[in-house]
Amino acid sequence: MAGDDAKKPKAKASGGKKKEVKKETGLGLSFKKEENFGEWYSEVVVNAEMIEYYDISGCYILRPWTMSIWEIMQAFFDAEIKKMKIKNCYFPLFVSPGVLEKEKDHIEGFAPEVAWVTKSGKSELEVPIAIRPTSETVMYPYYSKWIRGHRDLPLKLNQWCNVVRWEFSNPTPFISFVAFLLFINWHILIFQSYFLLYRAVSFFDKKGILRSQQRKRQTRRRIYEEFLAVPVIKGKKSEMEKFAGGLYTTSVEAFIPNTGRGIQGATSHCLGQNFAKMFEINFENEKGEKAMVWQNSWAYSTRTIGVMVMVHGDDKGLVLPPKVASVQVIVIPVPYKDADTKGIFDACVATIETLCEAGIRAETDFRDNYSPGWKYSHWEMKGVPLRIEIGPKDLANNQVRAVRRDNGTKLDISRDSLVDQVKTMLDNIHQSLFNAAKQKRDACVQVVKTWDEFKEALSQKKLILAPWCDEEEVEQDVKARTKGEMGAAKTLCSPFDQPELPEGTKCFASGKPAKKWTYWGRSY
């Protein structure tokens, strides 16, 4: 059991810079998640040392605390990819205008966001060069070259890369909202360059593509649910929301109850044969006839990390699911005056050694210029799932005190059963986080059948499930009718897991016969 004096955060005086340091290491947040979600989010990612603002608007630095999360997910993904016989490659950062503009629908979707290099040193380039806003148009001219016969298929390549898109954010009177966007939409930042898994696969036929689409959905769901403890809905995007130039897009969608916005978690685009046509990706099939490939592409990005922060974070800061935490257990000595300080420190070292040997990522915090209470707050801000405190009483009883980050539950653990109990607690933390997030999200789901119900639910920031006629004009119309300060409503996805749709059900918006259930709402 740790001492009482450790309960309140306080920093020991240690020189003139203390106040600044205190602010930077983020003891406490100025904003509450429920009250001002945007400011709260901006503060959490900075104070937890995930992000540092950069002197170019829309760019930011991914600090080690973020990178370690990304690396854990990347290692999982890369291994999964290799199991699927997908090979890594690396295409240049630059695209020539001719290639970029080959697929008209596609470039229309990206053109205003493209960054152009026009100068080297002081010289003007003869032809400006674009920085890749995506990867399809970069890769496919070479697919055309590499694919000749049916034996060259499927061609499965992946690249881990950054892409750059300049997005115009509307000037808005709410500064906080701008700042919020800057962090939240890791995907659509002004001149944002982000890490990305980029998979492009070419198959013989539709069957191959369908199988591949399904397999990927599974992997994406696993990243969200098994690693980030975030519940997602798997479904298909509407015609309006699909990838420009593709046949259809599937996605996993998360939902942020605090803002009532959906957030596209990761997408998979079945490109059909459209890009193959534009880029002439033909092959000789087994009968010796000329055929055209079927393609898909697939991406997920550092945006996943933003979703995790928004879903689990609380008023003390970040809350990390154990699977992605680079430090799963932080061990803090709680010495008193006259206590056996050396004995306590030795017990801390022994504790992390035992945990590390069992494959648990554990560290101690032995800094001598901070009180235990200050350290508690510091590591809570950084979201470490489990804190272990060792004080004189713990030492005497051959135990440690374990405190869960997610709900504050305290448990005294005998050092003899340390590994088993810590493992169980970490598993429980993951499950609790997932359950709590699912419960919150499910509580936001509102089934509506009429326009009035829809408007009411939208004003209450619900995740709306409605029967829909699946017509593009109707979605356009809904967008137009809901335009406003908060942004228009749009389809999020039509879930693969469809509730029953009784014959004769009408579309909530058009009154025409409904074809499917679709999730609607505002989104990031």
Added chain:
Amino acid sequence: MAGDDAKKPKAKASGGKKKEVKKETGLGLSFKKEENFGEWYSEVVVNAEMIEYYDISGCYILRPWTMSIWEIMQAFFDAEIKKMKIKNCYFPLFVSPGVLEKEKDHIEGFAPEVAWVTKSGKSELEVPIAIRPTSETVMYPYYSKWIRGHRDLPLKLNQWCNVVRWEFSNPTPFISFVAFLLFINWHILIFQSYFLLYRAVSFFDKKGILRSQQRKRQTRRRIYEEFLAVPVIKGKKSEMEKFAGGLYTTSVEAFIPNTGRGIQGATSHCLGQNFAKMFEINFENEKGEKAMVWQNSWAYSTRTIGVMVMVHGDDKGLVLPPKVASVQVIVIPVPYKDADTKGIFDACVATIETLCEAGIRAETDFRDNYSPGWKYSHWEMKGVPLRIEIGPKDLANNQVRAVRRDNGTKLDISRDSLVDQVKTMLDNIHQSLFNAAKQKRDACVQVVKTWDEFKEALSQKKLILAPWCDEEEVEQDVKARTKGEMGAAKTLCSPFDQPELPEGTKCFASGKPAKKWTYWGRSY
């Protein structure tokens, strides 16, 4: 023992595209390494499917065969980095002009090479943004922010990233030479974006920096010698050749006997306190006084792979050292008419299963549209260290035939001792490659003491070791006096392992008292 008919490469007829396919999969090279090194190199990297040319001059695609080599080295390095408690981070791709121009000497070195983004979509940017040509100036403003007191030190960050430098290559009448450069200097390509390990460390004091410099040299040597089987010389760069703005630079230097050029393998820059001064990276030391950090930075790039290709490749194509080969053993069935084809194929599968279980990266080539001989040539072109052939006779004798890529040695191996013997052969291949490369390099070393000897050795493309007065003007003078079509001579490095320098020895170029032995030559 494989059949005789397998000895000569030949492709079975299989449709109209055969000829094209044959050319692309690179059966045979048009150029010889000894006769036309530049063309040979360009052909090897393309025919071995390492590189694909790109439609923007100076950019190229790293195909999976290259990426797998890079990933093996990256995995080694990343683990080493983490052992040294260096943490990964990610800084933006872009730099603002103000930051880029902060360190004057430094920017002078890079200014003409910088790529500038001036437009987004169709709009002009108010202020152009540079793409990072290096990382120091990007990172250090934030080091200044993050480092406050001595407890924040050392700050050890690494980033894996691409950087972009536009270099002007002189127009040259020898097309082959231009094409050669495009591939060879993976470091200095026109608008080249390459993978890079980028480590930036800040320490309290000089002692910390010196220790860190030494440790890094060791890691770099290991990459070259233990992974790529390339011998390198560890040494210090001259004042003229050091990193712009730094205190001194150390490097490992490889040498390409065919062209008589040195090639800088990887560098480590001791920046001293110069960047700390420019970027105000101060801290409060243990006595409460204001102090300034000491820094170093360090990089290695995909260039390493180019060096490996140049050193080991031969007239049959690429030769991969086993440690970095994604396929270490290729197993090829050699069925005859009337032979037990199924038995042979089963034996092939059993062989790779046994090898893979033992941690050896083995694959089979069961393609039915190519003859065994064609496959031999194909995998020789791709540089796979060991080929295993299984024919009827091998099946009958419960053996396989193993053929070394590096020297063509054949060995019949009993399937009972497969793993042990293959492991031994792979070890031997590595050692042979290293020894052969070292022998060739050592044969190029020429000790000279006078200007006439120097000129003679330079014309013979030697790696010249000469006593030097260590004066910048003298190096400048040597450069000026050796200027010509082949490029001027310069210092490569002063080896840490210094031969004895008898008192009274004179500088080969100036006649002044010599201070050290230094390697000179032309370089990439």
